[in-house]
Amino acid sequence: MPLTDVMEQIRTAEADAGRPAGATKLIAVSKKQPRARIETVLAAGHRVFGENRVQEAADRWPPYREQHPDLELHLVGALQSNKVGAAVAMFDAIHSLDRPKLATRVAAAMAASGRAPELFVQVNTGEEPNKSGVLPADTDEFVAFCRDECELTIAGLMAIPPIDEAAALHFALLAKLAERNGLGALSMGMSADFETAIAFGATHVRIGTAVFGERESPPP
Ligand SMILES: *Cc1c(COP(=O)(O)O)cnc(C)c1O
Numbered sequence: 001m002p003l004t005d006v007m008e009q010i011r012t013a014e015a016d017a018g019r020p021a022g023a024t025k026l027i028a029v030s031k032k033q034p035r036a037r038i039e040t041v042l043a044a045g046h047r048v049f050g051e052n053r054v055q056e057a058a059d060r061w062p063p064y065r066e067q068h069p070d071l072e073l074h075l076v077g078a079l080q081s082n083k084v085g086a087a088v089a090m091f092d093a094i095h096s097l098d099r100p101k102l103a104t105r106v107a108a109a110m111a112a113s114g115r116a117p118e119l120f121v122q123v124n125t126g127e128e129p130n131k132s133g134v135l136p137a138d139t140d141e142f143v144a145f146c147r148d149e150c151e152l153t154i155a156g157l158m159a160i161p162p163i164d165e166a167a168a169l170h171f172a173l174l175a176k177l178a179e180r181n182g183l184g185a186l187s188m189g190m191s192a193d194f195e196t197a198i199a200f201g202a203t204h205v206r207i208g209t210a211v212f213g214e215r216e217s218p219p220p
Pocket of ligand 1: 029191192206209
């Protein structure tokens with residue numbers, strides 16, 4: 001099945017990069033996928049999933065969470081400030097911290113709920129006007145703000161490279177920014193480029209279509 005193929009490709013890419021087997025976590029991105037496909041992947045024993053919208057995740061993950069207490073849910077899409085409470089309550093990791101107001105709200109929601117999702121700062125490595133994320137030049141300052149002002153523990157950085165550029169350059173930049181800030185986790189690599197991302201040190205790959213097949217409708 002496609003999940004098994006992707007797992008094998010990940011193990012091969014880790015070995016090729018001289019990294020230990022299991023160094024990369026597969027986040028199966030289930031946005032816009034039919035439930036039957038999610039259930040197939042759950043039945044195969046996979047437990048780490050990603051969604052890009054808080055509402056879509058809230059609509060379908062609670063029953064699966066009941067069945068599988070070891071489930072791990074990652075928010076990989078942009079987070080609106082008014083959804084922070086729901087996101088902190090539901091997700092085990094948030095990959096899209098990208099502005100001071102959001103960091104402040106996440107810190108408050110964590111304090112109020114006692115929950116502590118793993119946090120990633122999203123970097124707009126391609127400096128694309130319509131993409132979320134802090135600019136590379138602002139990354140150090142924003143990470144420092146999260147740590148010092150909000151007392152958040154930041155696990156690492158996340159990026160989505162521009163579709164029309166060589167992803168490797170963006171992965172290398174993200175790795176450099178993470179190292180400079182003493183951050184160990186790198187959320188980078190999707191269906192088209194996860195092997196490259198692993199070569200550049202990805203610790204989390206976010207893979208949708210290669211695991212589940214084409215999505216039901218294009219993302220809005
Ligand atoms: C949809 C999505 C993915 C998965 O994309 P595929 O190309 O289907 O692997 C990864 N990361 C984010 C942020 C996404 O929104």
